[in-house]
Amino acid sequence: MAFAPAEVGGKDRHIALILEKGMKGFEVGHRYDTMGLRADDLRHLHFSDVRVPPENVLGEPGDGCKIAMHILNNGRMSLATGSGGGAKWLLDGAIAHVTERRQFDRRLTDFELVQDKIGWMVAQLFGLESMAYMTTGLVDMGVPDCSLESAMAKISGSEFLWYQANRALQLKGGEGYMRDEPYEKVLRDICIFPIFEGANDVLQQFVVLSGMRPLGDKLEGLAKLNLRDPVASIGVVADYVGGRVRREIRPDRVTNAHPDLTKLAEPLGDQVKRLRETSEALLRKHGKNITEHGFQAQAGGPAGGRQISMLSRVTHIFNDQGDSSRAKA
Secondary structure, three states, X not given: OEEEEEEEOOEEEEEEEOOOOOOOOEEEEXXXXXXXXXXXXXXXXXXXXXOOOHHHEEOOOOOHHHHHHHHHHHHHHHHHHHHHHHHHHHHHHHHHHHXXXXXXXXXXXXXXXXXXXXXXXXXHHHHHHHHHHHHHHHHHOOOOOOHHHHHHHHHHHHHHHHHHHHHHHHHHHHHHHOOOOOHHHHHHHHOOOOOOOOOHHHHHXXXXXXXXXXXXXXXXXXXXXXXXXXXXXXXXXXXHHHHHHHHHHOOXXXXXXXXXXXXHHHHHHHHHHHHHHHHHHHHHHHHHHHHHOHHHHHHHOOHHHHHHHHHHHHHHHHHHHOHHHHHHO
């Protein structure tokens, strides 16, 4: 598949094309020598006046960007869920090792720091799975745009898998450093995950700016506020101030969480409120130049999405399985 610029209706658009082996002007070059994924035959492609027949056009001319984004969103969800599967495999191996391995006449599982590492791996995996379930569930429900959720899940999954692999190697000790163990290959292969389907640093900005967009639309009227015309401006000010007052008197709360999770759900509303206030301050200070201040804006990343998805998943477990699930937990 390839994407190319095209003029559609007098406008500069993009078109999605299927290229086939043997097309005149389409040449496959040398194979890239990559750090990991050694079985992936990644090659340089050359295009020289390639003529593509109409039946090889995907969608309609001009739909190239939409098709590309759809592919990227699916790829990001696949990376998130695949990272979850990889993390679970690493966790199973780590648990088996620390259960069987003995040091100082004790199993490794008897040491608190080992328990802490395993506990962290389990908890983070639960959070990642929750985000993956939520995102793929939205797709199954027919939600038309899940690009924000897909990006958050991809960032979380690809970052977490790296730490999961490193902790599994550390638990294996010096033996894990040997090449006959899987960790060397795993670490090389997953290095590309934070880069695949959009580098995480770029996606982090995408998540923050996409989340700020609705707020920016509401604040747009204030940017155009004309103090010389108070009659025309009072509606804008009243609407904004009224919104601030309502948020102060009746701040947003998570209302559908299971009653047993109230103490965990209540602070989430306060966090959302503080995030909105911080976002407002950043938008007012930097305006459209907010894109140049990624360090300040990154505070609104995937963490909130992970908390909400975990709260939703645990609520579902409690509602579905009742008291027995809580007893097992």
